[in-house]
Amino acid sequence: MVQDILESSAGNKNRSTAARNCLEVVSYSEYRINQVGGALSGGRLKDARAWMSAALVYQYDCWSGLKYVNDTSQVVQTMAFFNNSLIAGTSSALGMLVNYDVYGDKTGSWGPPRTEREGFWEPGSDSHTPGWVGRFPAGLTADVTVCKGGGGCDYKTVQEAVNAAPTNGKRFVIRIKAGVYEETVRVALEKKNVVLLGDGMGKTVITGSMNVGQPGVSTYNSATVGVLGDGFMASDLTIQNTAGPDAHQAVAFRSDSDRSVIQNCELIGNQDTLYAHSLRQYYKSCRIIGNVDFIFGNSAAFFQDCLILVAPRQLHPEKGEKNAVTAHGRIDPAQSTGFVFQNSVINGTEAYMALYYSNPKVHLNFLGRPWKQYSRTIFVRCTLEALVTADGWLPWDGDFALNTLYYGEFENTGAGADTSRRVSWSNQVPAAHVSSYSVQNFIQGDQWIPGASDDQ
Known part of the structure; x- marks a missing residue:
């Protein structure tokens, strides 16, 4: 259905962008749903819930994007399918996961999900106090280095180094030396456990200026750095979007990386600086401006x-x-x-x-x-x-x-x-x-x- 919208929208840039974005995020939804079965068989209910929650995010994003280009019967029918079938079904599945996690086999206690506003907090360990502190892994050795201009390093752009990361899940450490890197960086879904190490906030700077005021650019795509691969880590660098206060949505950093760690990083923008889009993310000792x-x-x-x-x-x-x-x-x-x-x-x-x-x-x-x-x-x-x-x-x-x-x-x-x-x-x-x-x-x-x- 979405592919049909894309093929019929060659003369409509906004509708084409919405359709392409939809196809992309629906593939992420499918990926996360496929992970749920393995998590359940391994008794990892919190993982299953996190991944099904993300699947719902992506399905909704597709529907929401199409809402703004809802000018053909084809789009209307596709939106109805997403809302009434796909999103509704995923929501029901997620609700069952929550019930099973909280109540187990006591199905008589199952019911619609409840929230804190209804006076409900899920059972958890009371010994897990708010004082626990995480930190970035110590003693990481760089697999490759990046230098502005490339002299004496393996690569001259961050994206080239990311592209060199393996797809086998092995941690891949990229050392980015001091300098201003004017580029858009994307860490693909298959690039897991990528680590970006800079020389410090304000010293290693990745900068861009994409924003929704530009033709065919969505909030999601405006990010200077966008990450999909799980296990992403970054430390000691600045990521910024310099589109300006009158440019509306202009993301500096967007993350869909489950179990990601960002420490000692500076994120600078105006509207929508940090798009913490989905899944589990940990930010430690960061400076976020907007x-x-x-x-x-x-x-x-x-x-x-x-x-x-x-x-x-x-x-x-x-x-x-x-x-x-x-x-x-x-x-x-x-x-x-x-x-x-x-x-x-x-x-x-x-x-x-x-x-x-x-x-x-x-x-x-x-x-x-x-x-x-x-x-x-x-x-x-x-x-x-x-x-x-x-x-x-x-x-x-x-x-x-x-x-x-x-x-x-x-x-x-x-x-x-x-x-x-x-x-x-x-x-x-x-x-x-x-x-x-x-x-x-x-x-x-x-x-x-x-x-x-x-x-x-």
């Missing part, structure tokens, strides 16, 4: 010890604005996705804070807003600086998702952490359930992220 919904997606992403900075937004930023730091996009209550920020700082860049203090009433900043129906974002023991408004959270459109989202806070500090005037549809996480948002329980990180006390 303004409009600049951390968004439908992944299960954990941000630990990170610095989150709001940057000036418009061409004339003194006029004021409303910025949401996050826009999580969970579309189904059974999806094991959400954003958790732990021991992180929410503040503004020096330039933004000068604007803010010049007229705080017009510079309004919020922890998040609900991109999709079951948006979920939690801040645990973070420092929320003065720029965070008393309301704390921003609606998307009217009362959309306000009864189904879960926005939680726990023991945050700072001038913006006072919860006495928070919107009524946000929550304080009960102390008895804060362990649900540990690295171990939320993304099973202790199974795949090296711990700070682990021997390497």
Whole structure:
């Protein structure tokens, strides 16, 4: 069906782009669904749920992309098939996985998936406290090196080095020496366990400027660096999108890599800086800069010890604005996705804070807003600086998702952490359930992220 749309859309660039994107993400959905059987037979229910959650993300992305080019009966019929058959079936399968994980063979307890808004937290280990700290593997040896200009190194571009990575799953370490690399980088699905090592934030810089204002460019495709292969790691580099504050969606880093680790990295953009699109992701000691919904997606992403900075937004930023730091996009209550920020700082860049203090009433900043129906974002023991408004959270459109989202806070500090005037549809996480948002329980990180006390 989608192939037929593509073949009939030669003269329509936007519809052709939507169809190509749809074919791409549907193939990812099929890949993840095929993984589920092996996970179930091995008793790895959390893996099965993560992968089925991602399959649903990709199917919805196809439907959503076609929605904006819904100008033929062919597109209408395809959207109906996705919504009524494919997405509905995957949602039901995911719901059964959740029930089996929580209740096992006690099918009498099975039912529609429930969320925190209904007072339900899944059982987990209470010993998994929010204090667990992961770290990047120590002592990695480079398989290849990249230098600006190529002198004395194996490659002169990052993409050439990524292309050289094997497809057998063996870890492949790419050392990128200091320099500014003006390129778009893609790590394909079959390129697993690719590692990018730079010389430090601001020293090794990968930069691009693609944005949705350009013909045929979608938010997904605008990323300077886009990763699909599982087990991706990056450390000590900057990834940026320089499209500018008036270019709308322009992604710096997009990840669909399950069990990925990003440490000591700087991600710079404006609107939509970090597209944490799907699956399980861990960000440690990173600096993330942007303004409009600049951390968004439908992944299960954990941000630990990170610095989150709001940057000036418009061409004339003194006029004021409303910025949401996050826009999580969970579309189904059974999806094991959400954003958790732990021991992180929410503040503004020096330039933004000068604007803010010049007229705080017009510079309004919020922890998040609900991109999709079951948006979920939690801040645990973070420092929320003065720029965070008393309301704390921003609606998307009217009362959309306000009864189904879960926005939680726990023991945050700072001038913006006072919860006495928070919107009524946000929550304080009960102390008895804060362990649900540990690295171990939320993304099973202790199974795949090296711990700070682990021997390497």
